[in-house]
Amino acid sequence: MRIAIASGKGGTGKTTVSVNLALSLENVQLLDCDVEEPNCNLFLGHPLQKVEDVGIQVPAISKDKCTSCGKCAEACRFNALAVLLTGVILFPKLCHGCGACSIACTKGAISETIQVIGSIERSASHTHGIELYQGVLNIGEPMASPIIRTLKGHIDNSRTVIIDSPPGTSCPVISSITGADYCILVTEPTPFGLHDLMLAVDLVKDLQLPHGVIINRYGTGNDGVEDYCSENSIPVLMKIPYDIRIAQLYSEGTPFVLRMPHWKDRFQDTFRQLQELTGRF
Numbered sequence: 001m002r003i004a005i006a007s008g009k010g011g012t013g014k015t016t017v018s019v020n021l022a023l024s025l026e027n028v029q030l031l032d033c034d035v036e037e038p039n040c041n042l043f044l045g046h047p048l049q050k051v052e053d054v055g056i057q058v059p060a061i062s063k064d065k066c067t068s069c070g071k072c073a074e075a076c077r078f079n080a081l082a083v084l085l086t087g088v089i090l091f092p093k094l095c096h097g098c099g100a101c102s103i104a105c106t107k108g109a110i111s112e113t114i115q116v117i118g119s120i121e122r123s124a125s126h127t128h129g130i131e132l133y134q135g136v137l138n139i140g141e142p143m144a145s146p147i148i149r150t151l152k153g154h155i156d157n158s159r160t161v162i163i164d165s166p167p168g169t170s171c172p173v174i175s176s177i178t179g180a181d182y183c184i185l186v187t188e189p190t191p192f193g194l195h196d197l198m199l200a201v202d203l204v205k206d207l208q209l210p211h212g213v214i215i216n217r218y219g220t221g222n223d224g225v226e227d228y229c230s231e232n233s234i235p236v237l238m239k240i241p242y243d244i245r246i247a248q249l250y251s252e253g254t255p256f257v258l259r260m261p262h263w264k265d266r267f268q269d270t271f272r273q274l275q276e277l278t279g280r281f
């Protein structure tokens with residue numbers, strides 16, 4: 001089963017849920033798709049090894065062959081090319097590597113070259129039975145989705161796969177959660193949490209993904225999230241209380257199920273609930 005953990009905004013406890021759920025189950029592959037800031041391993045401490053670089057194909061333009069006709073810039077949906085009398089300028093950070101410009105150029109002036117934007121790493125050991133993969137987007141690179149797609153190419157379907165998605169509702173989130181059997185949306189019981197949860201619910205509905213909610217820091221804020229879930233028949237899978245002990249362990253980088261083992265039972269119960277909801281085991 002593939003379980004995606006997502007949230008409409010950052011800081012709700014998405015990684016906390018991903019890591020603690022992973023530690024509560026057996027034979028788990030954990031994919032950290034939050035490639036701008038992969039932090040699952042801050043809590044696991046696995047030694048990591050690089051698996052591969054990830055690159056996108058960007059155009060290389062031959063000044064000798066280019067006639068400045070402008071067809072490549074017209075074909076580029078991302079405004080990554082500007083055509084001047086003196087030739088074509090590429091803005092590499094805007095380039096999505098789609099290849100449309102090379103198809104549009106009838107003068108054979110465009111070839112393609114690989115621009116490395118990040119890498120894939122995996123845990124060298126399977127401590128706690130978890131195989132961790134993480135994507136790393138190089139600093140200054142804007143496009144996370146190619147890294148996430150490459151990362152998901154390493155999914156091992158013989159394991160329970162937990163996908164820690166980036167926060168928000170943009171393209172990298174869609175790349176991360178697409179293909180999941182179930183999406184857990186982590187939120188907090190505040191008006192901000194509710195607002196961003198509603199955006200995330202719209203997204204998973206558009207993607208037709210079965211989904212439920214885990215409320216973190218339960219006991220703060222108000223009842224807005226619970227009322228919304230009830231009115232929209234969204235299952236609340238778990239409530240993690242606003243608890244000083246959990247907060248202390250978090251600040252030490254210790255997953256709370258390792259020190260509060262009764263929480264493993266709670267996560268295992270939630271997993272069984274997902275199995276029943278999805279019919280996948």
Ligand code: SF4
Pocket residue numbers: 061065066067068069070071072073083088104105106107108109110
């Ligand atoms: S389409 Fe080809 S020839 Fe025309 S401006 Fe672009 S690179 Fe130059």
Ligand code: SF4
Pocket residue numbers: 057058059075076077078079080081094095096097098099100101102
């Ligand atoms: S590869 Fe695509 S995004 Fe990049 S410059 Fe060409 S048309 Fe634009």
